[in-house]
Amino acid sequence: METKRAALERPWLIVVLLALGQMISFVDRTSLSSALADHGFISEFGLTSVERGWLSSAFFWSYGLVQLPMGWVVDRYGVKWPYAICLAVWCMTAAATGLVGTLWALILMRLLIGAAEGVVVPATYRYLANHFAERQRGTALGIFSVGGKMGPALGAPIAAWLIVHHSWQLMFIATGLTGLLWLWPWLTQVKNDFPSPQELAVRVEQAASVPLRNLLASPVIWGGMLNNFCYAYFYIYCMTWMPAYLVEQRGLTLQKSGLYTFFSFAGIAVVAALAGWSADRLIARGHDAVRVRKCFIVAGFIGATTVLLGAYADTLRMALFWNVVSLSLLGLVTANHLALSKLTLIPLPAVGLNTGLLQVATSLAGGVSASLSGWLLHTSGSYTLSMQAIFLFLLLGATSTLVLFRRQWAPKIR
Template sequence: METSNHARPGLTQRWAVLALLALGVLISFVDRTSISSTLADADFIRHFALNDVDRGWINAAFFWSYGAFQVPMGWVADRYGVKWPYALSFALWCVATALMGAVTALASIVVLRLVIGMAEAIVIPASYRWIRNNFDESQNGLAVGILAMGNKFGPALGAPVGAWFIVHYSWQVMFIATGLVGLLWLVPWLTFVRSDFPSNRKSRSRIAARVRSASAAS
């Protein structure tokens, strides 16, 4: 539903969306850290004939694009709102994660890791923007604390989940499963989160005024 007036959602919906944001952060960390399990898997190393330098390239690729796109993704969230940029980026990194189970060349792995890093760069700017626009200042600390839980539980789950899939199935299944299962998050996100796209110049001016007011108050 379009919300050109940018009215806040109800109390229950606000906390439900915050839970989705925390879960989104958790999924992003699972998808980015599961690679650590594959880099320790002998079959994966043999498949790509990896040496230590190659493994370093794979690990580093994510952080190059993730760091480079933090500012552009922050601009995207400000310009186009949170709902749709987050949804498109989320779908992109999940599909890229799943595709890692089908590639056969080191270069393809590196490229997909770059794509995942670029897409996941939306997570923190968009999440903080949504919290700022939908929670009172007196609740911001609690909301950010709940969001931060995803930052911690994601890495804690990513490596063991990846290892479990590798031990019981294969590294290919691990990538495909974690990527495709993550897409389920989009169902409640697209269903329950209101569109906050600044649809016209007047609504964008209201947002800018709110940002200036918040900056002056701080």
């Protein structure tokens, strides 16, 4: 039975499931952002801007802490069962958030969700490395990245609607439990890749051929971590603070802020998918994969700096326009950076471990972005300083791409 199912496994269908899993994870991690823009939620817990920053950043600290262990796990034990177990844990924890009544309990829930969601990215790259060729990876990653963008895009308006028409408690319970529906297609469509003792010994030997010290000695890895940080700093700012910015500085209602959050994240999802597909087409025609993906990445980082035009816009219409355009243009980076830094220049045995390592930088960016933005808001009373910081990090990402991503600097197999 298992052999028959394995033969029938459809990799592109699994990519869609991985994208849906990513979407569920982002709905559960961004539902808090809508709550933090709700005056009732803020007053119930007596939250200051600094405490809102702490609460937003809690997820990313535990998420970052487990990235290397999760990469180690999926390199050895496969993706099916680790992913299924972790998704069940984070969905139930997200639902339980609606039942807590203290700030410290909220922080604990966010830490647990972050730890469980740590499996998503290492497991995905382990699967893609095993099943897709270079000319297909940009498209596959474009599809996968749509899940990460549509999570906030759909989650923000849905969460806002549930809060306005029901309560923040029901919002957490409903969005958390709904994600459990994903488990049935995952368990029935993905083959069991949990290794036998003999297979495990082979995987351990393969993984040992590219030890962590070889990764840390590679400028490509440091470039990947820098880019992950710079990309995630802007993206996570939008995920954690955009609803509050639109409500508090631009005067939108909570529901309208959810609508414009949808447009921004839908924009980056569409651009990410098209950019990944376009790069794959160029590579399939014989163009160098590294050069093609670097061009898309640099263009995306530079295009996203238009966020600063939104910060200084005099009218609401122009502020909203640049809000959507800047995040959408960041989509040029998404799939191509993911392919370049986690697959194209990385030896196959080290994909999971490398992905976990790079995700540490992502989670660090999340913690810094969420908490630093709260502190800057507290000290200045405006979101402009936060956007100036984003501008600088985007320029750093473009520079890192040009300088550090070279084939001769890729990690070595011993």
